Amino acid sequence: MLQVHEAFIAHALAYFQRDERIVGLACAGSFITKTMDEFSDIDFVVAVEPDRYEQVMAERFGMVEHLGTLLSAFTGDHVGEPRVLICLYDNPLLHVDVKFVSLDDIAHRVENFSILWERSGRISAKLKEEPAKFPLPDLQWIEERFWVWIHYGATKIGRGEIFETIEFISFLRQSVIGPLILQKEGKQPKGVRKIEYDAPKYLDRLKATVASYDKGSCYSAIKMLIELYKELREVHKFESSRYNTQAEKAAVAYLDDVAKKYR
Known part of the structure; x- marks a missing residue:
């Protein structure tokens, strides 16, 4: 100090x-x-x-x-x-x-x-009356929303609202991916706080989620967020976990279709 x-x-x-x-x-x-x-x-x-x-x-x-x-x-x-x-x-x-x-x-x-x-x-x-308890990510809560969020991001790319898309990507990194990574590494899941030091092995892929003002860059960033999320949900899943595979397939297909229109 x-x-x-x-x-x-x-x-x-x-x-x-x-x-x-x-x-x-x-x-x-x-x-x-x-x-x-x-x-x-x-x-x-x-x-x-x-x-x-x-x-x-x-x-x-x-x-x-x-x-x-x-x-x-x-x-x-x-x-x-x-x-x-x-x-x-x-x-x-x-x-x-x-x-x-x-x-x-x-x-x-x-x-x-x-x-x-x-x-x-x-x-x-x-x-002494009760232990400290840091709130952990609720995986089922996230799964129920994640693919709707992905569809939302795709619509923003399609409309050309790039600033909004970049903010959306930041939201997913801060609210979903960062906490799940930090939890996996045994750290408090505080967004992306000190993630460079606490989870260095994820650094390259996290860098790939930082989009520039470009549709292609936003698309690539979202695809990396999806890759990371699917990997991390397997790490954190529990016996009663339920995956919305229909929503996942539809949202990812829509994202890919949007990307084809500007390539």
């Missing part, structure tokens, strides 16, 4: 310790794995007394101003986590996420964060 991060964490720790409404402070993300570098952000988890939680939430924008030279702060609604304030600080320029969690809810977590400080072991006691 760099001195910049250490200094910021130390200052935040001193600030939250002075507030009797705060039960403890923890760090998540790369702090846990000791892989923080100069490009890392800081992910704080602030445990709050349950009966003071609403009060703290009402004051949280003011609270994060005390942590440093705050340039900007907004809630994490866009990532489905309104409890988080996403902050940018200056001197030095640093991205910091601060999640305020009621002590009653802190056991519901996706990873075992590192506790920096707590009052009377109360966070540790709560965490």
